[in-house]
Amino acid sequence: MKILIIGGDGYLGWPQAMYLSKKGHTILILDSLMRREFDLKNNFNSLVSIENVKERTRVWKEKTGLEIHYIIGDTRDYPLLSKTIKGFQPEAIVHFGEQRTAPYSMIDREHAVFTMDNNVIGTMNVLYAIKDFCQDCHLVKLGTMGEYGTPNIDIEEGYIEIEHKGRKDKLPYPKQPSSFYHLSKVHDSHNIMFACKIWNIKATDLNQGVVYGHETEETEIDPRLATRFDYDQIYGTVLNRFCVQAAIGYPLTVYGKGGQTRSYINIQDTMRCIELAIENPPHKAEFRVFNQFTEIFSINQLSEIVSHCSQELNLKVEIRHLDNPRVESEKHYYNAVNTNLINLGLKPHYLRNTVLTSLMKEALRNKSRINNKLIDPSVNWRKIKNILPQ
Amino acid sequence: MKILIIGGDGYLGWPQAMYLSKKGHTILILDSLMRREFDLKNNFNSLVSIENVKERTRVWKEKTGLEIHYIIGDTRDYPLLSKTIKGFQPEAIVHFGEQRTAPYSMIDREHAVFTMDNNVIGTMNVLYAIKDFCQDCHLVKLGTMGEYGTPNIDIEEGYIEIEHKGRKDKLPYPKQPSSFYHLSKVHDSHNIMFACKIWNIKATDLNQGVVYGHETEETEIDPRLATRFDYDQIYGTVLNRFCVQAAIGYPLTVYGKGGQTRSYINIQDTMRCIELAIENPPHKAEFRVFNQFTEIFSINQLSEIVSHCSQELNLKVEIRHLDNPRVESEKHYYNAVNTNLINLGLKPHYLRNTVLTSLMKEALRNKSRINNKLIDPSVNWRKIKNILPQ
Numbered sequence: 138m139k140i141l142i143i144g145g146d147g148y149l150g151w152p153q154a155m156y157l158s159k160k161g162h163t164i165l166i167l168d169s170l171m172r173r174e175f176d177l178k179n180n181f182n183s184l185v186s187i188e189n190v191k192e193r194t195r196v197w198k199e200k201t202g203l204e205i206h207y208i209i210g211d212t213r214d215y216p217l218l219s220k221t222i223k224g225f226q227p228e229a230i231v232h233f234g235e236q237r238t239a240p241y242s243m244i245d246r247e248h249a250v251f252t253m254d255n256n257v258i259g260t261m262n263v264l265y266a267i268k269d270f271c272q273d274c275h276l277v278k279l280g281t282m283g284e285y286g287t288p289n290i291d292i293e294e295g296y297i298e299i300e301h302k303g304r305k306d307k308l309p310y311p312k313q314p315s316s317f318y319h320l321s322k323v324h325d326s327h328n329i330m331f332a333c334k335i336w337n338i339k340a341t342d343l344n345q346g347v348v349y350g351h352e353t354e355e356t357e358i359d360p361r362l363a364t365r366f367d368y369d370q371i372y373g374t375v376l377n378r379f380c381v382q383a384a385i386g387y388p389l390t391v392y393g394k395g396g397q398t399r400s401y402i403n404i405q406d407t408m409r410c411i412e413l414a415i416e417n418p419p420h421k422a423e424f425r426v427f428n429q430f431t432e433i434f435s436i437n438q439l440s441e442i443v444s445h446c447s448q449e450l451n452l453k454v455e456i457r458h459l460d461n462p463r464v465e466s467e468k469h470y471y472n473a474v475n476t477n478l479i480n481l482g483l484k485p486h487y488l489r490n491t492v493l494t495s496l497m498k499e500a501l502r503n504k505s506r507i508n509n510k511l512i513d514p515s516v517n518w519r520k521i522k523n524i525l526p527q
Numbered sequence: 528m529k530i531l532i533i534g535g536d537g538y539l540g541w542p543q544a545m546y547l548s549k550k551g552h553t554i555l556i557l558d559s560l561m562r563r564e565f566d567l568k569n570n571f572n573s574l575v576s577i578e579n580v581k582e583r584t585r586v587w588k589e590k591t592g593l594e595i596h597y598i599i600g601d602t603r604d605y606p607l608l609s610k611t612i613k614g615f616q617p618e619a620i621v622h623f624g625e626q627r628t629a630p631y632s633m634i635d636r637e638h639a640v641f642t643m644d645n646n647v648i649g650t651m652n653v654l655y656a657i658k659d660f661c662q663d664c665h666l667v668k669l670g671t672m673g674e675y676g677t678p679n680i681d682i683e684e685g686y687i688e689i690e691h692k693g694r695k696d697k698l699p700y701p702k703q704p705s706s707f708y709h710l711s712k713v714h715d716s717h718n719i720m721f722a723c724k725i726w727n728i729k730a731t732d733l734n735q736g737v738v739y740g741h742e743t744e745e746t747e748i749d750p751r752l753a754t755r756f757d758y759d760q761i762y763g764t765v766l767n768r769f770c771v772q773a774a775i776g777y778p779l780t781v782y783g784k785g786g787q788t789r790s791y792i793n794i795q796d797t798m799r800c801i802e803l804a805i806e807n808p809p810h811k812a813e814f815r816v817f818n819q820f821t822e823i824f825s826i827n828q829l830s831e832i833v834s835h836c837s838q839e840l841n842l843k844v845e846i847r848h849l850d851n852p853r854v855e856s857e858k859h860y861y862n863a864v865n866t867n868l869i870n871l872g873l874k875p876h877y878l879r880n881t882v883l884t885s886l887m888k889e890a891l892r893n894k895s896r897i898n899n900k901l902i903d904p905s906v907n908w909r910k911i912k913n914i915l916p917q
Contacts (some may be wrong), residue, residue: 215636246605246655250648257647257714258640261707265636268910289696290689299680299701300687306679308701311689312717317651320721324714325646327702331710335854335908390694464725472692517724521659 140415141225143212143263145205146190147172148372149279149348149407152365153231156357157415158203160440164188165225166207167218167234171255172372175241179525180374181511183365184381184503185351196361222263223270224508229415232263236327239283239316239463240371240437243329244523249317256321257328259409266331267519274504275418276340277411278329280322282400282430282473284344286313287466292473295342295426309479315465316518324407326426327494333424340423341414346400347391349376350492351499353405366444366499369511371525374440376401378512381445381491383454384500385507393461393515395437396470400430403486427477431485446493462514530805531615533602533653535595536580538762539564539738541671541754543621544563545745546798547805548593555615556580556597558623561645562755562762562907563709565631569915571762571901573755575741583857586751596623602649605656609811612653613660619805622653622668625715628904629673629706634913639707646711647718650907654722658747665808666730667801668719670712672790672820672863674734676703679854682863685716685732685816705855706908716816723814730813731804733777735797736790736820740882741881743795756889759901761915764831765792768902770883772843773837774890775897782904785853789837790820793876803871817867821875834917836883840891852907 140157144150145166145235159163168190176182188196193471196203212234236242242252257375260278265483267274285292289312297310309330312323325388329340351366368381379389402410410429419425434442444454461467479485486492500507517523529843530547534540535556553599558580566572578586584595600607602624612620625646626632632642650668675682678701687700699720702713719730741756757763758771769779792800800819809815824832834844851857869875876882890897900916907913 242745246652249655250651253647253651254644257643261640261643262636264913265639290691290694290698297689297691297701299687299691301680303688304680308678308680309703311687311698311701313699314721317718317721320714320717323717324710326651327704327710327713328707331707332703506573523653 138228138415139225141165141167141222141227141230142233143230144235145207145234147233148365148367150233152191152353152356152404153204153408153411154198155253155362158205159201159355159414160412161261164205166205167210168207169211169223169234170209170452171236171273179307181342181369182508184368184500184505184506185363185366187363187365188361194360196266200358212262213255214461215262218262219266219270221268226271227274228278229275230263232260232276234259236318239318240370242316242318243516243518246520250364252317253321257324260325261328264329264338267338268336269381275415276338277414278325278340278342280326280342280344281319282344282346282428284314284323284326285310286315287469287471288313289470294477310348330424333422337422339419339421340425341419342426343410343429344426345375346402347376348402348404348407350375350404351406352495362385363507368507370514370516375436377496379439379443379498380496381507382512383452384497385504386453387434387512388455388457389440390513391440391458392458393434393458394465394467395440395458396466396468397465398433398435398469400473401432401434402430402490403492404487406431406483408482410478413478413483417481428473428475429478430475432488433471433473443493446490447497448465450494450497452497459514462517464518528618528805529615530618531555531557531612532623533557533620535597535624536560537623538755538757539779539794540623541583542743542746542794543798544595545587545752546743548595548800549591549745550802552793556595557611557624558597559601559627560599564565565892571759573757573894573900574758574890575753577753577755578751582754586749588734588746602652605652608652609656609660612656616661617664619665619667621801622650622654622666623897624649626708626754627716628762629708629881632706632708633906635910635911639675642707643711647714650715651718653820654728657728658726659757661745665805666719666728667804668732670708670732670734672718672734672736672818673709674702674704674713675700675860676705677859678703679860684818684864684867691764720814723812727812729811730815731809732814732816733800733804733819734816737764737766738792738794738797739764740794740886743798758897760904760906765826767886769829770886771835771890771897772902773842774887775894776843777899777902778845778847779830779833780903781826781830781846781848782853783848784857785830785848785859786825787855788823788825788859790823790863791878792820793882795876797874799873800868803868805875807871818863818865819867820865823861823863833883836880837887838879840884840887842887849904852904854908907914
């Protein structure tokens with residue numbers, strides 16, 4: 138199958154490109170290099186050293202004989218985007234190509250506007266290009282479980298049956314996003330749902346949990362095929378960050394009381410979920426929503442798991458509660474449904490000590506690359522302008 | 528009270544500015560003149576001749592002794608917007624300053640992107656400027672009843688109590704918008720709700736029905752104070768358009784079967800609703816939603832009412848069903864709640880023959896200004912690029 142991976146140079150995009158390439162698909166990457174540019178401008182870095190996209194794809198060919206082509210470009214550049222889609226004629230587009238973190242979107246007005254513009258307008262352009270040049274293409278779009286917020290009822294997969302004043306309807310699940318990043322994803326979902334309806338596009342919206350891990354079968358082939366691993370306050374997702382903190386003897390930083398409960402997924406399961414979505418496309422005009430996670434933990438549970446597991450490596454771990462820089466409930470109900478992907482055949486890799494110790498060992502190996510100043514949160518939701526440490 | 532009216536040169540913004548000025552408020556208008564620019568570029572026009580903003584405000588002063596100040600500027604220009612808000616220190620901002628029609632947003636990709644950019648980013652800028660420079664200011668934001676779509680359950684005012692699997696919560700009412708314009712308004716609502724929560728801003732979201740009429744007490748003072756009156760396929764709301772069609776002997780153009788049912792409001796009630804919202808501000812951090820309409824009609828009911836009423840003026844009216852250029856249900860359940868504004872004291876002006884005959888007479892007086900080619904819909908939801916008639 139011909140698959141376009143937008144954002145295919147990123148943390149998940151790159152291993153996804155290799156994963157699908159190895160399964161025999163023809164892969165084209167479109168990436169704006171936005172994530173790498175942030176590091177260059179702000180002196181941030183990946184824990185693990187990564188190759189540039191030209192070298193990555195060269196090594197991939199050297200090791201497997203398989204070609205992954207790439208184009209450097211932005212979804213907001215419609216002439217380039219539409220030419221790419223028109224020329225390649227993908228059967229599926231996997232769209233990772235968005236600004237992907239809440240703290241980034243809350244730095245200041247400029248970063249909030251960038252997030253909205255890049256994500257919402259970029260995705261509108263993808264929809265127009267599909268309608269214009271590639272109408273049978275299946276759009277597989279990465280969303281986030283964070284779109285739902287923390288309602289006091291169970292979270293369903295995209296839709297909910299509501300009975301109200303004696304009448305019934307199945308409606309889009311109400312969303313309560315908690316950053317401009319999460320908002321941009323909610324807007325994307327509404328826009329895509331509309332495009333499916335009016336233009337008969339078929340789309341899958343994957344509301345993904347927090348991803349952890351950095352190793353996949355493909356990244357293990359050669360160190361030069363590694364994907365990035367972020368431990369900083371902006372891009373470092375919580376479990377990855379905790380493992381780094383444990384490894385270097387830095388206290389695990391829990392924001393607020395730590396009762397915040399979220400859904401999680403192993404990077405290897407992400408690879409498989411996207412494959413399952415591609416292998417089982419929706420009908421024309423269908424806007425299908427899957428909740429893409431495997432387990433639910435509170436921050437306190439995670440810090441305890443990491444703490445416990447670090448004893449195996451003789452690491453002493455301290456837990457430090459910081460004032461919460463975010464605006465969120467620190468004690469709340471949380472229960473979410475994730476049966477759609479399981480029913481399609483997902484066999485989850487549950488969180489186990491082996492993954493955590495491998496993350497910690499990776500952090501220990503790369504200790505010299507870690508900049509402690511990047512770890513503690515300086516981006517506060519209540520401020521107008523936040524300053525990043527250098 | 529000091530009130531900033533964004534979009535205060537528009538169809539509703541201008542009469543609202545006069546209405547509030549006459550009530551003793553200090554009014555500053557901020558308007559990008561986007562609506563007038565569309566007419567200039569595309570050879571569209573208002574049925575009624577209107578003065579420019581300098582002349583309007585001059586005549587207003589001449590007739591009433593009251594000053595309305597104005598600034599030509601765009602919400603997307605943050606330095607200008609923030610300087611305006613910082614300098615004026617409004618106690619309320621009435622935000623009409625958005626691209627305001629569904630057909631405009633469906634012309635092509637460029638118009639869809641403009642709508643999203645202007646409305647969503649513009650409103651984000653307003654939120655940042657309030658937080659940054661004017662934290663006690665009450666934001667009164669115009670939304671639309673079209674945000675809700677046509678669910679098979681009753682439409683509540685912004686929120687809905689949901690009981691699900693034995694648990695309960697009050698959640699944002701699920702939205703099913705049906706154009707990129709309506710989508711932009713849904714995105715605004717989500718963004719404002721979030722800003723209220725994290726920055727303690729107070730905001731009222733007014734989900735307005737389709738507005739009809741063009742006369743208010745203030746526009747009647749002098750013909751040079753008239754507000755615009757649109758009858759074309761892009762900006763002409765259905766009841767205004769039907770009256771013009773009846774007056775000039777042009778068949779009433781019903782899109783599809785005509786069972787589409789929507790909520791409506793007289794322009795005079797719009798004036799009062801906004802005053803009620805300003806006089807009764809929400810609490811800090813509250814995101815309050817009012818459904819701003821007074822009556823519900825199907826398109827077929829409206830065409831019959833106009834048809835019947837035109838007999839009083841000895842006008843012969845024909846009804847013509849066109850293929851629906853939109854993607855929408857033509858037969859559906861529709862019932863919406865509008866008690867919040869009534870409870871605050873709104874006394875509705877219900878649709879009556881007097882309003883319709885006055886609209887028809889206005890159309891007859893201005894018959895020479897009507898360009899028939901602007902009436903029939905050429906913007907089709909299913910197309911990528913639509914061409915406007917000249």
